[in-house]
Amino acid sequence: MRIMLTGRNGQVGWELRRALAPLGEVVAFDRNEADLAKPETLAQLVASVRPHVIVNAAAYTSVDNAQTDAALAHRVNAEAVGVLAEAAREQNALMIHYSTDYVFDGSSSTPYVETDPVAPLNVYGASKLAGERAIENAAGDWLTLRTTWVYGPRGRNFLRTMLRVAGERESLRVVADQHGAPTSARMIADLTAHVVAQAQRERNAGEFESGLFHMTAAGQTTWHEFARAIIEGARASGKMAIKATSIEPISSDEYPTPARRPLYSILDNDRFDRRFGLGRLDWREGLALALGDLLEQ
Numbered sequence: 001m002r003i004m005l006t007g008r009n010g011q012v013g014w015e016l017r018r019a020l021a022p023l024g025e026v027v028a029f030d031r032n033e034a035d036l037a038k039p040e041t042l043a044q045l046v047a048s049v050r051p052h053v054i055v056n057a058a059a060y061t062s063v064d065n066a067q068t069d070a071a072l073a074h075r076v077n078a079e080a081v082g083v084l085a086e087a088a089r090e091q092n093a094l095m096i097h098y099s100t101d102y103v104f105d106g107s108s109s110t111p112y113v114e115t116d117p118v119a120p121l122n123v124y125g126a127s128k129l130a131g132e133r134a135i136e137n138a139a140g141d142w143l144t145l146r147t148t149w150v151y152g153p154r155g156r157n158f159l160r161t162m163l164r165v166a167g168e169r170e171s172l173r174v175v176a177d178q179h180g181a182p183t184s185a186r187m188i189a190d191l192t193a194h195v196v197a198q199a200q201r202e203r204n205a206g207e208f209e210s211g212l213f214h215m216t217a218a219g220q221t222t223w224h225e226f227a228r229a230i231i232e233g234a235r236a237s238g239k240m241a242i243k244a245t246s247i248e249p250i251s252s253d254e255y256p257t258p259a260r261r262p263l264y265s266i267l268d269n270d271r272f273d274r275r276f277g278l279g280r281l282d283w284r285e286g287l288a289l290a291l292g293d294l295l296e297q
């Protein structure tokens, strides 16, 4: 099996290089080699690779910058995704893509299912939603996996930010009214590898159905509780000097950002669990593993 991977230096892309390797040949591209800001270049690139599977881990992920950079966010997260999905169809390749809880407005108080109405609060969420629709419209074989609150030992993410500031400051203030499931890049990649393997078996047997799935860590928390777990874990390891003694819970209103975020981001994973039958780690277990990796470095 030949797998074309985009966004290979991102949090998820990096982990995918390891997780997909046992499945076959992974042809992995960074931003320079497969630039989603230039959708017109992508069909030819896919044709030259002749993949059986495309895993698109590239995205414009800077949620706040997207507010003032909407055209680029749309090009990368929607237009280019449509081109990749069409190129996948041309090659009879399976397209795997990631989307986000930010397609929802967070007004629910029960976990979102895939068919719940979407209403993005920000430009990033709207661009990712347009990407979901572009894949569907291309009408090849595809799976879109919506995930949430991604973190890992690399890249820009909440885990690394908290460890840095906890080493610098005695007192932190962290938003406590947004609810989500922090999901490690490593778990996303491991689950994706199993999904690819199963999907290819289904395709070979003529039993494959494209679709949208929620795929996150189990359990739920807030940014504030997540910060506490990170800092307690780092302190308990004894491997890092932690200054922070106070972690104050604040509201989103007290921490204004250019892009509004949903207050409730919990996704119901039943559909994913029923189709793929894979175990998903609780967010605390995922955090323990990621902290272990990071503090070893």
Ligand SMILES: NC(=O)c1ccc[n+]([C@@H]2O[C@H](COP(=O)([O-])OP(=O)(O)OC[C@H]3O[C@@H](n4cnc5c(N)ncnc54)[C@H](OP(=O)(O)O)[C@@H]3O)[C@@H](O)[C@H]2O)c1
Residues within 6 Å of the ligand: 006, 007, 008, 009, 010, 011, 012, 013, 030, 031, 032, 034, 035, 036, 037, 038, 056, 057, 058, 059, 060, 061, 076, 097, 098, 099, 100, 101, 128, 146, 147, 148, 149, 150, 151, 155, 156, 185
């Ligand atoms: N991060 C989250 O909290 C979160 C939550 C829900 C869903 N998701 C989705 O999960 C997927 C993986 O996200 P992630 O957390 O791994 O993101 P990430 O760490 O920000 O990685 C994104 C990757 O995309 C690359 N990229 C950006 N613009 C590009 C372009 N024009 N052409 C090609 N590559 C480009 C980046 O390249 P550089 O390395 O050169 O910057 C980076 O390697 C994305 O679809 C994202 O929307 C993320």
